[in-house]
Amino acid sequence: MRAVVQRVDGARVVVDGETVGEIEGEGLCVLVGVTHEDTEEEAARLARKLWSVRLFEPRDGAGPERSCSDLGAPLLVISQFTLYGDARKGRRPTWNAAAPGPVAEPLVDEVVAQLRTLGADVATGRFGARMRLSLTNDGPFTVLLEV
Template sequence: MRLLIQRVAEARVEVGGEVKGRTGPGLLVLACAMAGDTEEVVAPLAAKVSKLRIFEDAAGKMNRSVLDVSGGILVVSQFTLAADTRRGNRPGFSAAAPPETGRRLYEQFARELSALGIPVETGVFGADMQVHLVNDGPVTIWMDTEDRG
């Protein structure tokens, strides 16, 4: 899976003007299942995200996790993270998992985070969504379960 993780003061996702998911202080995680990804990558990835020390401690150092700060996570599916821009001007998305696999792994990822005791909300898989966020820091982290070149 490929993730773009943003530390946020707040974030929400809307579909057709209706709020479908939101979080206060915590993380916005844009998630893309890649071709070849399996269920085995999801739990370790969720655990890694939950323990990622990107929140400031009392000394102002990034030393606390979303669990440590009792933050929430908004998970939004975003197949465009699989974009291949090496040729031409139109990105290719063939590296993304097929939609049925992508949905299954995306939903499993959200469930795994929730099972760790984190308040989790999601967008709507495959929908045209508007994501609103206040990036805190800004802190943005790229995470990929494999080195894909």
């Protein structure tokens, strides 16, 4: 399971002209990719990592970095099979490493459910839909997480 995590100052996802998920203020926008071997345990591990990883700067420049759990910061979680695209050969990427929808959707849902169980405020996109994602990257700051 792979996630591209961006520290943001607001993000939203729109499907067919309708906002289906939005966070305001500082938080994380998380693009989640699932491969064939991923499990519910890995989804839970990714959720714990997203909730606890210290990606936010300390207040007033002093003290340790902070996490979503420290701040109560929201997360916008979007499924993105293209994270397992491979464009090393030829001019077209292949998607062979990406899990099919019936495998991937429940695991992305599990990441969201586990985050909510931990106390996170989580907004989402719509699995399999053509989504338009808007965000303000704060930094810019982007990190790749794999479990």
